[in-house]
Ligand SMILES: Nc1ncnc2c1ncn2[C@@H]1O[C@H](COP(=O)(O)OP(=O)(O)OP(=O)(O)O)[C@@H](O)[C@H]1O
C-alpha cells in the first residue's frame with residue numbers, strides 16, 4: 595500500500611475512534627423517571643412562581659396531576675428557589691401512624707442535627723428510639739409497637755411546629771396524600787385536627803389520584819374540606835417542550851432535530867415523562883449510528899419491546915369491558931356505540947382512571963402511549 599494511503603487510513607481510524615469515545619462519554623441530555631432539576635428541567639416558570647408565592651403566605655397548597663406530570667420536580671424547584679426549610683415524605687411508603695410519625699422525625703433529622711433538636715424532646719410523652727447507622731451515618735427513628743399512636747403523632751407534629759417557629763415557617767410536603775385514607779382508620783380526622791392547631795408550617799399536599807384527592811379536599815363531609823388552594827398541574831406546553839427537545843437533539847441529528855421533536859410531542863401528547871423517555875431513546879440510537887430516517891420508529895419499537903412482557907401480562911388481566919375501551923381509545927373511536935351501557939363504560943373508565951391507566955383532560959386517553967402502541971399492534 596502506498597505510504598500516503600496508509601497514513602490517511604490511520605488518520606481516519608484515529609478520527610473514528612475519537613468520535614466513538616467522545617460519543618460514549620457524552621451523557622444523554624434527556625432524563626426520565628426521577629425528579630428533574632437544572633438542565634433537565636424546562637418551563638413551569640409560572641407554576642414555580644405560584645408555589646413560591648403560596649408558601650410565602652400562611653396558606654397551604656394542594657397539587658394534583660396524573661402520574662409523572664412533574665409534581666415533585668416543580669415543588670422541588672420552588673422550594674430550592676425559595677431557600678425555605680422543608681421536609682418531604684411519600685405517604686405511599688407508610689404502613690401505620692407510628693411509622694408516619696417516625697418517618698417525619700427521620701426527615702427532620704436530615705435537615706437539622708439531633709443536637710439542635712434535643713431540647714424539643716422534653717415535651718414528648720412517648721420517647722422514640724433514635725439510633726445512628728454507623729455505615730451510612732443515617733439516623734433511624736422508631737416508636738415501640740403498641741404505643742398510643744394519637745399521642746405519638748401529636749408529639750411529633752407539635753415538635754415540627756416548634757421547629758418552624760424557630761425562624762421561617764417549615765414547609766412539609768406530603769406526596770401521594772390520598773394514602774392517608776388507607777394508612778389507618780380516621781387518620782384524616784386526626785391529622786386535620788392537629789394541623790389546624792399548627793401555626794408555623796406550610797403544607798404542600800401532592801396527589802396523583804384525581805378523584806380521591808378531589809374528594810378529600812372538595813367534599814364537605816371530608817375533614818380536609820377546603821384545607822388549602824387546589825392547583826392542577828398540566829402537561830408541558832408544546833412550544834417550550836419542543837424547543838427543549840430539538841435543541842438537545844441538535845448534537846446527534848442536526849438535520850432533523852425539529853422534525854423529530856415534533857414527532858415525539860405529537861406521539862406522546864406533550865407528556866413530560868414519556869416525551870423525555872422517547873427523546874432519550876432516540877438520542878441513544880442516534881449515537882449508535884442508526885440512520886436519521888429510521889430513528890423514530892426504531893426508538894418506539896425498542897421501548898415497546900422492552901415492556902412487551904409487562905404489557906402482555908397487564909392486558910391479560912383486564913376485564914372484557916376494559917379491553918374494549920382500550921381498543922376504542924387506541925384507535926380514537928367513540929365509546930358510545932350501544933355495545934355497552936353508558937353506565938358500564940363510565941364505571942369501567944372511572945376504575946381505569948383511578949388505577950392510572952387512563953387520563954382525562956379534554957377527553958379520555960390511554961396514559962401510556964407505548965401501551966397504546968402495543969394495543970394497536972395486537973388488534
Ligand atoms: N419541568 C420538567 N421539564 C422536563 N421534564 C420534566 C419536567 N417535569 C417532569 N418531567 C419529566 O417527568 C418525569 C417525572 O417527573 P416527577 O417525578 O417530577 O413527576 P411526578 O408527577 O412527581 O411523578 P409521580 O406521579 O411518579 O410522583 C421526570 O423524570 C422528567 O422526565
Ligand SMILES: [Mg+2]
Pocket residue numbers: 665666667769
Ligand atoms: Mg412525585
